[in-house]
Amino acid sequence: MACEPSTSFSLLHCPFCSYFGNEEMIMAHAQNKELELKFEMDVGELKALQMTAAQCDDLHGEPKVRQLRSIYFDTPTFALRAAGIALRARLVDGQWVQTVKAKTVVKGGVSNPIESENPLDNSTPVPALIGDKVLRKQVLRIVEEALLLPVFETVVERTSYRLMSVRGGDVELAVDVGHVFSDKGLIPIGEAELELKAGGPEVLLHFASVLFAGRHFKLASQNKASRGFVLIGAEKPPHLLPVALSLPSISESQTIHQAFVQLIDATVDFILHNWAVTQSCNDPEGPHQLRVGLRLFRSLLRAFRPSIDNPALREMEKRARYVTHLVGRLRDLDVLIDDIYAPVALKEGGKNQLDERRLADRLTRYRDVVRSQTLEEMQHWPCASFQIELALFTRMAPWDTNNTGSDRAEPIPALAKLALKKSYRHCQRWGADIDKLDFSERHSMRKSLKIVRYQAEIFGPLYGRRKTRRFCKKLRALQDVFGYLNDVAMASHLSKVVRDAGPACPTDKKIADKVIARHEKQAQKAWKKAKRRWEKLDDTRPFWS
Template identity: 30%
Template sequence: MNREIELKLECEPDVLNRVSQSPVLSRLKRGRASARTLRSVYFDTEDFSLMKSGLALRVREGGGKRIQTLKTESEGGGLASDRGEWEVQLERNEEGPNLNRLPASIKARIRQAANGAPIAARLVSDIHRIARQLTTPDGDEIELAIDRGVLRANGREAQVSEVELELRRGDPASLYRLALELADMVPLRIGLRSKAERGLTLAGDGKVEAIRAEAVAFERDVTVEAAYAAILRHCLSHFLLNEAVAVESGSSEALHQMRVALRRMRSAFAAFGKPVADASAKQLSREAKWLATAIGRARDFDVFIATIVAPVLRERPDDKGLVALCDAAEKARKRAWAGARAALRSARMSSFVLRLALYIDERGWRDDEEANVSRLEAPLSALAPKILDRQLKRAAKLGRHIGDLEIAERHELRKRLKQLRYTLGFFSSLYRRADTRRYLHALAELQDVFGALNDVEAAHKLTEELTALEPILAESGRHILAHHERRARKEWQSALKLWDEFRDVEPFWR
């Protein structure tokens, strides 16, 4: 078995020529480029049970050879995939995959995943590949492959336009450094989905859905440093897995999940600020905030149309003023989405993602002169209560006079509670579920109400913006806001009650 460590970068087809002519490649190249045409057939059950079990089985034809490859799921957890890989050259009379050429343990795993279902060809990729061997100044050896082609499955097609960086020998961090150099010159995006995974989408209904964050689970003895790295990696993966869904399909939920991922990421930077306390984390947090703001406007208009305008319009479908306001909001939403896509396709976004990945993999926090190694290597279970106490104290201080809070103060309390909830999500696996359930439920209920109140406040700003452009819409705007203000007053009374209930719940970490 070999291990394949690879970083995938996606781009528009016309960008690939610029990559191949990059001064970076001229400086690092070793020998001449090679060009090949590759046809790969991926085999699976009808419902893709192998892929769903983390297995990719293919037979690739090229250069007069037929190579069978079995890849397992990535184990690295970072942007660069780190997969087990078994390759064997097939004889001419072996038309399909030959499972007998695989180790017994892998063969058994395939049969268990298939569960008796027939394994057949499900996806075909036709790729023209230009590969170059590179050597970095530190001696790391990397194969850079430029892939153009098409995927075909279930009568559907998808274009392939990728740059793959595969580590042949050396430090995996060299992949990120090379990708950063390339991304500074040409617009590249991080790709988390393999060709086989993209084929799974094609073979299904062709749609990809938003992905919610899974719980972060730790052993009781996990160190502060290991937990910090795992949480950041988890947040980054959550963000990137939703990026393609948001950009390609315009999914409002996927865009929301991206904002959630960025907020969780910034909460992690804040929570670990004292034991880590490095300048890189502060800069990365600022970039995460920039990106959240850049995509946030589109999400705000999504919510405005769906939860503020639409309910009133359903009650008065023939109101021409409301219809006109909805049309104006939809036009503004499209402009906001164009801005969000531009930010997500920008060099700044790619640089942020790669720098964060490099920061995690290289433990960049240790580069800081003030890094406290003893704190980093201490158990998280000892630090978690202190972090949670500090965040609860910040929220409680502002909520002490909750009935007298101004709008801006309510918004700040909401942000502090949200940060507490995200941090609780990071640490809750250290405690018994029975102990955490009641507290998290009370906090979630409180946050839901604050979220609804925030939507109404955001509606004021967006309505003012729309009516400033088209004053004729002002009356309809006032009607909509009056409708939701009545609801907001009831919601605020509910928030006051829920705050009292939340205060009475004993923090489970003490």
């Protein structure tokens, strides 16, 4: 069976890989660190994955099946875990092997630890034998005179497949099924790991496309060691909660390239976290923050485009727009039900109160159905592959090749001023005719204001809080009004949503008309407020001028 990438994504057409043509670039990946993609999958999907790997033309040699027993060690106070270090002794084909890993955090499915291995005579770890000098000194300093105790074990059946591409890429797929256990209990393990052996990160992306297109998976947020420490109570169980945006502060001393990397790295982490939240729980804040992150990602690419630009980044922005639209279904329904329908229909009593609550229940059930459909679509490869690309984005650094922008070594302030001035000019064009704007034009002005706000958050630290506070306060106040006006515009969709939500009641139309009329009345007042707030903002000197 020829093992070809998904038709929606191939190595040949990958927006990144076409820029990694020369062999020196491919082999530039540092070999002193592991680079892995970790996937959580159920047993059925793992078996299907193994069938795909076993029939792949890129398979080198026969699959290997091994029973792996690993004993993890730490001090009584878990000092190694606190330092981000995992120490284990693993029995492999009758030989005990000591492995120490540092920087073991898994983010967005990506694991990039520093690792050192050496053989042992038995299962007792010997830190003095650690081959990596830096790791050895660090472990010995942490352990000192403390006892190293076995804290938990893992036993897995590992089936591994070596895959090599004609372009020199080399990865190992490991499918692990087993459990982690201690005297506290037992946790099942079902995961797949794709480890880079030779080549650059784009090789991982290629083989992920070959193997995982069409599969249901989650990018892992834990490794086996973390699961073990949760089991014994040394770590809290992972409980994903939505997080709000908090960008790092950039400074005038940074170059354009340095500021871009710092900002894009934080933004990608923010997106991947809230992506996992959206997949794992029903908190409406998850889709909201995910959409915020995706919009910020696109704003960053546009703001830095004069200096950092190539077709790969343009393609990434298009794909981010697609996922933004997909997630927007969930967010729009949340707003329609919680912010438009409920405050009017459920606040007041009356003869239709029972029908209003029944309709609210139907709308909630309809939202659950749409949520399931959206999450299913997010598992499809065009969306899932974008998630993997984001996880590898900063390691692939696609902006480093075929850049068509100006000098990235220039200081950041000049580009910041250019981006802010350009985006605000769009707002002023709409604002000049604010009395004549129709609904679609108001929506365009709202989007322009949102771009200015994102860029103010991105570049504001260059100017200082004191200088930016007055302008940003007025900008937020204006955007709040435009946000409400946009929500009211969505209220016009309420009648359609009510029809889609299931068998109708005679009072449905009357209830929907009441909700729409109430918000349209408030919108007339809000629009007058919007015009006044725009005038106040436009009379305020921009902090970048």
